Amino acid sequence: MGILDLVTLIVENLARRKGRVALTAVGVIIGTAAVVLLVSLGVGLQQNAADQLGGIGDLTKIQVYPTYGEFDPNTGQPIGGTMLTDQTIADIGALPGVTAVIPQDYFQGYAQIKLDRLEGGSQMLGVGTNDLGQLGVKAQQGSLELKRGTAVVGAMVSQSFYDPRLRPGQDPPPPPDLYDKQLVLNLVKYTPDGQEVRKTVRLKVGGVLAEARDEPDWSIYIPLDELTGYNTWVTGQRIDRNKVGYNNMIVRVADLDQVLDVTEQITNLGYQAYTPQSFVQGINGFYLILQIIFGGVGAIALLVAAIGIANTMAMAILERTREIGLMKAVGATNQHVLGVFLGESAGIGFLGGLGGVALGWGLGQVANVFVLSYLAGQSAETGAPPPTVAVSTPLWLPIFALIFATIIGLISGLYPALSAATLSPIKALKYE
Amino acid sequence: MSFITITNLRKSYQMGRETVHALAGVSLNIEANSFWAVMGPSGSGKSTLMYLLGGLDRPSSGQIQVGQQAIESLDENALAVYRRRTIGFIFQSFNLIASLSALDNVAFPLRFARVPRRQRHARAYELLVRVGLGDRIHHKPTELSGGQQQRVAVARALVNNPQLILADEPTGNLDTASGTAIMELLSDLHKSGRTVLVVTHDPRMTSYATHTVQLLDGRIVSETSRD
Incomplete structure (x- = not known):
């Protein structure tokens, strides 16, 4: 079975159960969006701080x-x-x-x-x-x-x-x-x-x-x-x-x-x-910790989503037991079965990650518009320079979030996929 | 030399504290291009025999020689390849995938055999025409009658061009007319050069079979051939 055949089969299997895949992916979307949005907020805060610190002396x-x-x-x-x-x-x-x-x-x-x-x-x-x-x-x-x-x-x-x-x-x-x-x-x-x-x-x-x-x-x-x-x-x-x-x-x-x-x-x-540089390093360290905490909050949401994926996959394997038996009867190896089910759970993670990245990034842009206009009004009263950015999404973040969501999906599917792969074909074929 | 040689085959299950001997020493020689009907009451071990022969289960002891291969000594992956290349299964409950069309159901086994998509569909279509469903290729299983579903399953069993067709009660869920049609179809497969082994309760099958085996309590009690 070629990689392309495997991917096609996975995509077709996911397309067969659009509703359930979408519902499961919503969990991943929320988790990924939370990670992207919160970490972007941390990065934005850090950039603001760096802008303000720019006035402090000469860092060299x-x-x-x-x-x-x-x-x-x-x-x-x-x-x-x-x-x-x-x-x-x-x-x-x-x-x-x-x-x-x-x-x-x-x-x-x-x-x-x-x-x-x-x-x-x-x-x-x-x-x-x-x-x-x-x-x-x-x-x-x-x-x-x-x-x-x-x-x-x-x-x-x-x-x-x-x-x-x-x-x-x-x-x-x-x-x-x-x-x-x-x-x-x-x-x-x-x-x-x-x-x-x-x-x-x-x-x-x-x-x-x-x-x-x-x-x-x-x-x-x-x-x-x-x-x-x-x-x-x-x-x-x-x-x-x-x-x-x-x-x-x-x-x-x-x-x-x-x-x-x-x-x-x-x-x-x-x-x-x-050196003021050590001070700046300290500030950067603080914002790194802030980003990790924010990312962690998002990661908890992703963890909940992972349990959702595991649950959906376990259900799918129960429902499709006879299909698994048939796959084996017509010559699929255990690795084929493992690959199909791992691919499906990774696919749910990937789809959710895709949606989550889009949602998180979009919410960040919306937040920028509202927060900046509010803060600009505030700073007009105090005379302080207005912040230039509230939420900033660095390029690595959506890429990382997408890969992370896919890996979460993959890991969530590991146990259900392994149990599917090692199912006895006769028991699977006779399963009612 | 026979195509299939089964020697002193045993299969035991542990059911709670009791050990059930599904097969208690079965030996059988099956020539190539023969049609076997395996009969017997429920629990006589006839399905077990079929699954062992098809490489879906492993014997407790004994040998199964198919062509040049000793089936009992193959590892998991080699067994999968054996099932893919040598065996075509037909089940009592059809085991079609509900969400796939007749065409995709027939082509399904080819996905694991590195056959390009275009070729898969061409082959599946050809087989559906052969079982008389050329006008039903885009129908889902729920849109087909039981007899039509079983014909789709027969086409699927043929898609890898196997030498050995194994059918487990293929007419068990069908009305008389549909059952007869399936028996005709299996007989055609036999006549076109394949070896067919059918596990059945249906005594009409014996009129198509070249050999009939009666099993009782895991042993062969009679073996008749009609040449």
């Missing part, structure tokens, strides 16, 4: 910090721990995939910033590069280049300016435009006996960063060696990076796929390394 950026050991209670000195030295820059720079290692340090004193009558204050950062573009930030005004005597300021720095002579009831002045302005910085330190010492520095703003919703928004960037000079003035000690280390480092990686790997290697070198 790794923040590296030293590890801090415990403090010896007797001497007050740290024990253990690691430092970010020039050797660290070389070590991390040698890791495969690393394109830049940029040390950073913060100003350790207090800096009062003056612009005409206005006063402001922001953290001041020294970075070991003259191109801020390496940090993954973008300029909205001017350039990202850092030169001696210039600064690049974050988007929110101008918000910190206020008028110290503002009288009650007066409106505060609007935030100043800092680009190309000369800032006067009063660096303040206190001597051990409480004397205030001031030092005045002038910086020209060479660029203003675009809003990043991250630390750079509130920072004033200057070249690292300049900052080291100010810190030396504050502490009164020469700063040897091989003894005190850098505060932290920004590591850039060429490819997104390498980020987690490089992060792990930096951790193995004995430093603390953070």
Whole structure:
């Protein structure tokens, strides 16, 4: 018996009992549709989350910090721990995939910033590069280049300016435009006996960063060696990076796929390394679990459908016992009988899967129209960007669902088909 | 040498605690192109003999030699091939598939024999014409009389062109006229060169048969031949 003959016989047998096949397939349709719709919902939610997360920093950026050991209670000195030295820059720079290692340090004193009558204050950062573009930030005004005597300021720095002579009831002045302005910085330190010492520095703003919703928004960037000079003035000690280390480092990686790997290697070198990528991975993991749970709910519906198929096939074999006996009498082998009945139950699974994929996909499209129009109305009220998609069906899902439904059918028919194949032909022929 | 040699054939069933000997040592030589009527009361073992000969059941002991093959030693798949190539079965209750037309019922065995669809239908049509149902090929079994249904079954038994036709009470469900027609048909098959073995209660069958065997309690009590 050729495959084509077998398939034709199976199709004809199914067509003989359209009503019952359809009723049994409805169970599979519901189960498959549930799997397709729910998993599509999970995928859609994940895509939405990914869209929202797109605004979070630069995913190829790794923040590296030293590890801090415990403090010896007797001497007050740290024990253990690691430092970010020039050797660290070389070590991390040698890791495969690393394109830049940029040390950073913060100003350790207090800096009062003056612009005409206005006063402001922001953290001041020294970075070991003259191109801020390496940090993954973008300029909205001017350039990202850092030169001696210039600064690049974050988007929110101008918000910190206020008028110290503002009288009650007066409106505060609007935030100043800092680009190309000369800032006067009063660096303040206190001597051990409480004397205030001031030092005045002038910086020209060479660029203003675009809003990043991250630390750079509130920072004033200057070249690292300049900052080291100010810190030396504050502490009164020469700063040897091989003894005190850098505060932290920004590591850039060429490819997104390498980020987690490089992060792990930096951790193995004995430093603390953070990347938003691990956060994104965590989110993805959450949505994967969500999809599995959703898929599981659908799978339960499919399980119920599987019992339905098994029941229908068991009934069919009872009804067609004499037919099975006849098949054997006219020369069908046990394998032929097995193939016919397995094929019929797999066929019910396949038909149900086909219907379920269509139904699940269709419901998803309908849900998209209604949910999106509702959410668009919601976000118009709150001002948040509307979600682009509610239910998203990836191509693999209908293919997987169809194969899965067919296999469910096949497995459900296994026991009835085996009992049909091993039926004694004489008993089958005499069955009333 | 005979076409079929049955030697000391036994078949026992376990019925509860009792062992029933359906066949208790039957030996028979059947020449090719002969017509055998196997007769006897209910429970005499005549159907058992037919099923063992047709490879639908296995003997408890003894040998069945058909042509060159020792039937009792064939495995399941070889038995299926033996039934397909060598045997044509006719049953008392016809065993037609209700949802198939006469044509499809006759062609049904060819599905398992790797015969192309077009050839299957041509062969089935030819046989239906031969049994006198050329104008009924698209009728379902329920639209045919008992005699017509049995003729469809005869055509089906012939579709694989078997050497041996085995019929189990083929006239048992039919009126006298229809039964006679079936007997004529079986006689024609015999005359066209096939070996026919009919299990029957109907004494009219003996007038068509070349050999008649009487069974009682699983043993042959008389064997007559009419040459």
